[in-house]
Amino acid sequence: MAQSNIWAPGEDSPVPAIAVVGARGDVVGWSRMAEELLGYSPAEILGRPGTDLRMERDRASRLWTWGGEDGDDDHQAGIFDLRHRDGDQIVAHFEWTRIATPGGAPAWVVAALPVGLLTLGASVLEPLLSAVPVVMVVWDPELRPVWRNEQARRLERAFPFFQVGRPLPVDLAEADMLVPPELIREVLAEGVPVVDHEVRWETPDRNEGRTFSTFLFRVEGVDSRPLGVCLMAVDITHSGARERLALLRRASIQIGTTLDVRQTAQELADLAVPAFADYVTVDLTEAVLPGPEPLERLEANASGIPTFLRAGLASIHDEIPESLWPRGQPVYVPPSSPFTEVLASGRSHFEPRMETTSANWLDRDPDRARTVRATGMHTLIIVPLKARGNLLGIAVFVRTDNQAPFTRDDLALAEELGARAALSLDSARQYTREHDAALALQRQLxxxxxxxxxxxxxxxxxxxxxxxxxxxxxxxxxxxxxxxxxxxxxxxxxxxxxxxxxxxxxxxxxxxxxxxxxxxxxxxxxxxxxxxxxxxxxxxxxxxxxxxxxxxxxxxxxxxxxxxxxxxxxxxxxxxxxxxxxxxxxxxxxxxxxxxxxxxxxxxxxxxxxxxxxxxxxxxxxxxxxxxxxxxxxxxxxxxxxxxxxxxxxxxxxxxxxxxxxxxxxxxxxxxxxxxxx
Known part of the structure; x- marks a missing residue:
């Protein structure tokens, strides 16, 4: 079917197709735009019943039957399916108004615009609605899409029932629409909007998944009658705020499951990789995790002096090439470095882009500098582990394969994770200290x-x-x-x-x-x-x-x-x-x-x-x-x-x-x- 040319870009507003319908439902007036829209010349349509223009099974028959309840209304509006002269379907928006003829018999002036050329669609809002990163689809009362924006058009392969004019299958369960059709019907019938309905969608092979936050509300005409339902969906798959909240919820469950210091430290590292960082270490002071030999008795090396004991370690790489020291071993750091500064000040170190070529703290730590360059570390956060006035150690978060640098929001998340882990570590430390004292006393007695x-x-x-x-x-x-x-x-x-x-x-x-x-x-x-x-x-x-x-x-x-x-x-x-x-x-x-x-x-x-x-x-x-x-x-x-x-x-x-x-x-x-x- 050739698209009618009743409106062209650059014009101020679309020109509707106009028809006049008499008291008996026959067409008594026909405009040039009506001819262009449906393909009938005035000679072919005048005097014929208006029902000849509707598609079969369409409820628009009431448009031409004015003896009932609708015929008493002075104004009506709705969306109906029309049949072009060549048999194709045209989904159009109608508005009809009662008029009185010189003889006193009623008649109706009907104005029609094809869907997509509605006043809303033809206005300056159409480009805006198509440009925003929000999926928008409008259904008529029979769940037929009658308008969509550009974002919805791009999702047509995943959601074919977003296509304008495409009817839903008989089995509505087969309709992949982000939201179930029964929910759309409920909004249409009751008028109660659905706000922030979160939906997870995956491809059939489950290789890709996306999460949408959807909103449904009823569209009403000037006479407050329901014209359809509008869907708005926002892709929140990579929403940082939601991911951060989810990670914090997991932290409250997964960190501190035991009263073992080493296990608690490892739980923090395991939680953060790969959800937050590519490589994480949790290094504790000797007061929290005593080693087999006091750190002050160990000699310094090229990487600095022994300052911490490694309690937690995790990486996206199986061999953990980023780590110079395994769990349980002393960790050496330069006397002047971000690690010692965090330990001394109790404040976090935030380095969104690690400088590995210019003079910086890595120049005083050649072993660590070689590892940083070899593994592609490019962004760094070091947070203190403090609880109840005690500084227990540090947690180090690094990204290598993930090219996104840490942000200030990431720093706040790392500090929150560190604070929660520190409380569990301090409880484990106190338990361990009392346990060791009680066990020593028991053994002595x-x-x-x-x-x-x-x-x-x-x-x-x-x-x-x-x-x-x-x-x-x-x-x-x-x-x-x-x-x-x-x-x-x-x-x-x-x-x-x-x-x-x-x-x-x-x-x-x-x-x-x-x-x-x-x-x-x-x-x-x-x-x-x-x-x-x-x-x-x-x-x-x-x-x-x-x-x-x-x-x-x-x-x-x-x-x-x-x-x-x-x-x-x-x-x-x-x-x-x-x-x-x-x-x-x-x-x-x-x-x-x-x-x-x-x-x-x-x-x-x-x-x-x-x-x-x-x-x-x-x-x-x-x-x-x-x-x-x-x-x-x-x-x-x-x-x-x-x-x-x-x-x-x-x-x-x-x-x-x-x-x-x-x-x-x-x-x-x-x-x-x-x-x-x-």
Missing amino acids: LPSRLRGGDMMELASRYLPSDVHQGVGGDWYDAIRLNGSRLALVVGDVTGHGINAAASMGRLRTAVRTLAYLGLPPDELLARLDELYAAQTEDEDGDALSPIAATCLYAVHDPATGRCVMASAGHLPPAIVRPGGDVSFPGLPAGNPIGLGLGAHRSAEFELDEGTTLALYTDGLIERRDHDLNDGMRRLGTALTRDALPLDDLCTSVIDAMMTRAAEDDVTLLLAKTLTSNR
């Missing part, structure tokens, strides 16, 4: 070597927990008494951390003191309970005093082969007979230590030569998803697996029972009776 003499062979293991604060109040001991007797002790103080370790030390000392008095097990536990309860009361809530502790105290006499034991709320021991039979003897129930309730009783057992006694704490057998009885059955099986030397058996039991990270401290004390002198 536990016996360094157990001696059973010629009475019993001994073996033991202690594993601090990997959960909570890492160290609890578990302890074990073997005390040689007069008469060749041997006392065996295992206990568990409630709580974790340095306070539990200190309380454990006091209990162990008290047990040893009472044991040397020769008290039987039940009396010893009763006295221990009284002393500990009284001490807690005297301290008036001192944090070093836990609520309670459990304890199992046993005395073996090799001369008689008898073993007397009592429990203060502790689990029963396992007795492994020479034939491999395992039992967990029932002991009289006793109250935990520290409650001041006493009520401890002893039980006596015969231990044959070659019998193994296993004392343990609940961390060895207890799991959240299993009860204690199940754990005791597993322990019994582990104790009889092989005829191993006692120390090897101790290791075997620990390996069999600890199939995952310990939820509590684990203590195991094995005592095997030797040949007696009876």
Whole structure:
């Protein structure tokens, strides 16, 4: 179909095609522009029904039927499909107005413009709307595109239903339109706009993807009747603000998942590559990450003096050619460099374009300068890692393959990432410091070597927990008494951390003191309970005093082969007979230590030569998803697996029972009776 020439560029406004329709719906007037638009001469159309001009199935038939509700309106407007003389379709915008004829019968003057030549499209706004980087499409009430701007035309291959006049398929699910047709219908029917509806679109092969922020609103005529729906879509695929917000959201989830300093530093590096930078290092001060040897004892080299220890490292390149030092190694920097300046001032260093040819700080660092040039580093940000008044180290962000230099917005993002990571690092540092102190205290308070003499062979293991604060109040001991007797002790103080370790030390000392008095097990536990309860009361809530502790105290006499034991709320021991039979003897129930309730009783057992006694704490057998009885059955099986030397058996039991990270401290004390002198 030849395009009508009713308007040409340079004219002030388009000239509409004009027709006059009589009361019976026949055409009684026909202008030259109407002839050019539809191809009919006045002789061919005058007197014919106006319905002959509409396309089949078009709702425009009401335009020519004026006996109903619409015929009572003085003014109407709408978009309809017309049929050209040669049979092609023309989508046109109509406005018709009622007039009175000399005889009093009504008639209507109809003005039509083809879509694309609407007043809006022909105005000075059309070039502006086509030039802005926003996709704009207008649909009529039947979801037929009737106008689009240049940005929408460029997306026609991806979204073919943006093409003007192209009807949607019968199955609307096949219409790739950025927004579902039912959403367009909802806006058309209710008039409620949709604002900032984010849509992700990908090519069929998923090699390319784009993200759009879409807006839908209803277009209304001068009479407030809905004429269609307008779509506006903004490509936000490379929107820096959204990407920065997304990265910060990820940082709140992915950084600080553990209380391990090295892991936290690595999480920051992994998060930033490649989303923000091509190469990232996280270097910490010695106070945060102590090395095997103090940095001040290391000699300087061509790159400077040892200042940091590398804790985090990530790169887009597998071999990480940008890094001169791997994780865990000292990092050397010149005494006067951006790294030391950031450490001294606590302010970031921003170098959007690194100068590698003129005299700068790299001249004093030849090793790093060679690496910078070889790998193509061209933009740099160094931010301090500060938290709660402590300067913990620095994070370095570099781009190599990504040719975009860092901006001030990038600097703000890097500082925010550094601040969030620093809080997690400081928490991990404090935890590590307390954990190390508690573990050192625990190790000091536990016996360094157990001696059973010629009475019993001994073996033991202690594993601090990997959960909570890492160290609890578990302890074990073997005390040689007069008469060749041997006392065996295992206990568990409630709580974790340095306070539990200190309380454990006091209990162990008290047990040893009472044991040397020769008290039987039940009396010893009763006295221990009284002393500990009284001490807690005297301290008036001192944090070093836990609520309670459990304890199992046993005395073996090799001369008689008898073993007397009592429990203060502790689990029963396992007795492994020479034939491999395992039992967990029932002991009289006793109250935990520290409650001041006493009520401890002893039980006596015969231990044959070659019998193994296993004392343990609940961390060895207890799991959240299993009860204690199940754990005791597993322990019994582990104790009889092989005829191993006692120390090897101790290791075997620990390996069999600890199939995952310990939820509590684990203590195991094995005592095997030797040949007696009876």
